[in-house]
Amino acid sequence: MKQDNSLKRVKCSDLANKIKEKYDLKKTLYLNCSNFRLFDTFQNTSNLEIQYFENKTNNKNVLCGDPFILLDQINDRFDFIIGDLPFGMMSGEWKDGEKNISLKGKKNWLILFKSLFLLTEEGQGLFVVEPSIVWNKEFIQQLSRKGFYVNAIFNCPENILRPQTSLQTNLLGTVKK
Numbered sequence: 001m002k003q004d005n006s007l008k009r010v011k012c013s014d015l016a017n018k019i020k021e022k023y024d025l026k027k028t029l030y031l032n033c034s035n036f037r038l039f040d041t042f043q044n045t046s047n048l049e050i051q052y053f054e055n056k057t058n059n060k061n062v063l064c065g066d067p068f069i070l071l072d073q074i075n076d077r078f079d080f081i082i083g084d085l086p087f088g089m090m091s092g093e094w095k096d097g098e099k100n101i102s103l104k105g106k107k108n109w110l111i112l113f114k115s116l117f118l119l120t121e122e123g124q125g126l127f128v129v130e131p132s133i134v135w136n137k138e139f140i141q142q143l144s145r146k147g148f149y150v151n152a153i154f155n156c157p158e159n160i161l162r163p164q165t166s167l168q169t170n171l172l173g174t175v176k177k
């Protein structure tokens with residue numbers, strides 16, 4: 001089963017690479033913050049990587065720590081943001097007077113939302129999410145109010161995240177236009 005899950009994970013990475021190639025998305029931010037390892041191919045090829053915990057990588061552009069805090073320190077824009085975020089994070093709140101945002105929710109959702117502000121005008125995001133995010137109308141409405149849209153929802157292969165979790169997950173594709 002372990003090998004089977006590895007092949008399933010490779011397919012998620014392949015999908016992300018195909019999106020990147022199809023839309024000619026050059027500059028990539030990789031939010032490498034879980035141990036799911038769905039997008040490992042981006043670890044050494046992204047322009048910037050944010051990790052929760054320091055991992056061995058060949059990527060020289062790595063920031064380690066809480067991505068919610070680190071995202072505030074980035075002044076660059078990216079064509080493609082890949083989010084491998086953990087599930088089941090505690091609820092939090094994001095208040096930003098400059099962006100006119102006051103949002104409560106799971107911290108991984110807030111990180112996802114916050115990262116979207118780093119997209120270029122033609123930029124896209126691809127994030128591993130719990131299925132419940134899709135049914136959270138307030139969250140989806142907040143995205144669209146700020147100019148971000150759900151472009152695609154992919155069901156991940158069954159049991160892809162075992163042994164970490166048996167939760168059936170989705171990939172959420174977002175765009176700025």
